[in-house]
Amino acid sequence: MTGAVQLPLDLAELSFTATGDSLVRRSVLPSGVRILSERVPGARSATIGYWVAVGSRDETPSTYGSTHFLEHLLFKGTTTRTALDIAVSFDAVGGDHNAMTAKEYTCYYAKIRDQDLPMAIDVISDMLTSSLLDRDEFETERGVILEELAMADDDPGDVTSERFFEAVLGDHALGRPIGGSPETIQAVSRDAVWDHYRANYRAQDLVITVAGAVDHDELVAGVTAALRRAEWNLDAAATPVSRRNASGDLIERGSPLVVVQRPIEQANILLGVEGLAASDPRRSTLAVLNSVLGGGMSSRLFQEIREKRGLAYSVYSFSPSYSDAGLFGIYAGCSPSKIGQVTELMLNEFHSLAATGVTADELRRANGQLSGASALALEDSDTRMSRLGRAELTMGEYVDLDESLRRLDLVTADGIRELAEELVSRPLSVAAVGTIDENAFEGLTEVPAPAA
Incomplete structure (x- = not known):
């Protein structure tokens, strides 16, 4: 490969060989779902990630902390799986699964053996498309997140980092803590998080990436089947959501x-x-x-x-x-x-x-x-x-x-x-x-x- 490869949102298929003879392929489905894979020669495992381009910077004042809250809730059960079922699916095969909320995206990921990739596709697809956001689980997880925030507040390194972002970036959305604050977590409602979920977890928002031992055609087929089982309309044409404007807003320092x-x-x-x-x-x-x-x-x-x-x-x-x-x-x-x-x-x-x-x-x-x-x-x-x-x-x-x-x-x-x-x-x-x-x-x- 020579030079960077551009990834136009309106290009349905793309394939090229990268450093080390890894094969990179990309498919954009008619519904706007984007699927990328990198097949690495000799690999016997794979890491899969389901990405949504929504992070803490995208929240409104009434939903501060809801992106991170939602990340927790998607592990708490779906219409067909309990929270224990989700955990057992990966523990039973020695896989690792987790999620991360960042300022500009959320990612749900797992690392598994090559033979367990279909299972990972099925389970994570189910989590993203069919989570219940049960009201009782919501209140339980509210307590868990408050404990997580308290743990971070006991770490002086974390506190310094949060205050530093606020000092440099001021009122810019990137300066806010990813997890919100105890006050915003106490205040946010289940309905607000549900609305946040329905507004941002759509086909045109979803990016799926896999690296390691992966066959791209099988990956696309598996993802398509899993999303159809969730009754997502993959036949309705939609353009992937636009990438963020690189020009951005003017940043004014918060404090010296x-x-x-x-x-x-x-x-x-x-x-x-x-x-x-x-x-x-x-x-x-x-x-x-x-x-x-x-x-x-x-x-x-x-x-x-x-x-x-x-x-x-x-x-x-x-x-x-x-x-x-x-x-x-x-x-x-x-x-x-x-x-x-x-x-x-x-x-x-x-x-x-x-x-x-x-x-x-x-x-x-x-x-x-x-x-x-x-x-x-x-x-x-x-x-x-x-x-x-x-x-x-x-x-x-x-x-x-x-x-x-x-x-x-x-x-x-x-x-x-x-x-x-x-x-x-x-x-x-x-x-x-x-x-x-x-x-x-x-x-x-x-x-x-x-x-x-």
């Missing part, structure tokens, strides 16, 4: 500083700025920049803050991206007495990338790290299945390993420095959780770039 006081041993600090959207052509440049700054044990942050000074155990940078926005953040956990010193060092390393760029050795090492990690990740069918889903839902193009490596090879030191200059010029936000002296942050959000 958010502090949550907690009587814990460490201070958890996250600082950063608005990053790049998933469709930004500089994503490969950002990946290399992130690797150099805080992507591993040889990174600048790790070497300066942990290895040379012993000020933190965990320190790293990260760059999540979404269809129309992204973040770039730096994390460290340190003694409360070292907050000011650690935060200043984090910012200085961030600014030095913009002032002096990266060395040839750093560029080479980062490229090697990212190339190797990309190749190793594809040893797992879970990663391949997820890559198919993100390609179809968000990007509208499939990028295989060879193309990813080609793009990394095009990243230059000048490109990294220019992107770093842009990032450091953006409004900075800091979120911190622990026994925090807020005076330690005074003036740090305005640290000037060091002279070149």
Whole structure:
């Protein structure tokens, strides 16, 4: 395969060979259901995912947290299966099954032996099409979700992350917690979640991806049969739902500083700025920049803050991206007495990338790290299945390993420095959780770039 493969919504069939001689096929059914597979030579297992392009950002004020609530409820029983039946189906064959709610999508997935793929298709199709959302189960699961939120609130890392998103993204829907809050979960009604389910779990919303030991024609036949059993009208013509607008809304920073006081041993600090959207052509440049700054044990942050000074155990940078926005953040956990010193060092390393760029050795090492990690990740069918889903839902193009490596090879030191200059010029936000002296942050959000 040469270059990225585009995935037009109006193209019914597509087939090509990707890196490693894996066969990728895509079918768009007349009803709008999209089915993608990647057959991996020699595989004896498969990972299947059912994706719906609705996430926490799509909720209304009256339904905050309902997407995650619904994810739980789809495991609680259908018109033909109990919750125990669903669990036994996978446990009896040694399979793994679960789901994840994200800011822009929800995915129900399973990993099974090749011979058990028809079972997985049947069970997950049933969950998505025929869940009861029983009122008693709804109230039981409300309690479970409140416990899940309480567990997350006891984790200072989770709390710091949530406050960081809010600080950087402000009132933008991407800044909201995926699971909602105890108040919104207590308030949401079963009928509101039911309406959310019926509005977003339709044929034209559904994307099914499978990677590993899979025959595409059998996959399409199995999915079609399962959806027909659920009395979905697959003959009615429908166009798949449009992908999200990459231009997005203007993001205004929520706050320069958010502090949550907690009587814990460490201070958890996250600082950063608005990053790049998933469709930004500089994503490969950002990946290399992130690797150099805080992507591993040889990174600048790790070497300066942990290895040379012993000020933190965990320190790293990260760059999540979404269809129309992204973040770039730096994390460290340190003694409360070292907050000011650690935060200043984090910012200085961030600014030095913009002032002096990266060395040839750093560029080479980062490229090697990212190339190797990309190749190793594809040893797992879970990663391949997820890559198919993100390609179809968000990007509208499939990028295989060879193309990813080609793009990394095009990243230059000048490109990294220019992107770093842009990032450091953006409004900075800091979120911190622990026994925090807020005076330690005074003036740090305005640290000037060091002279070149």
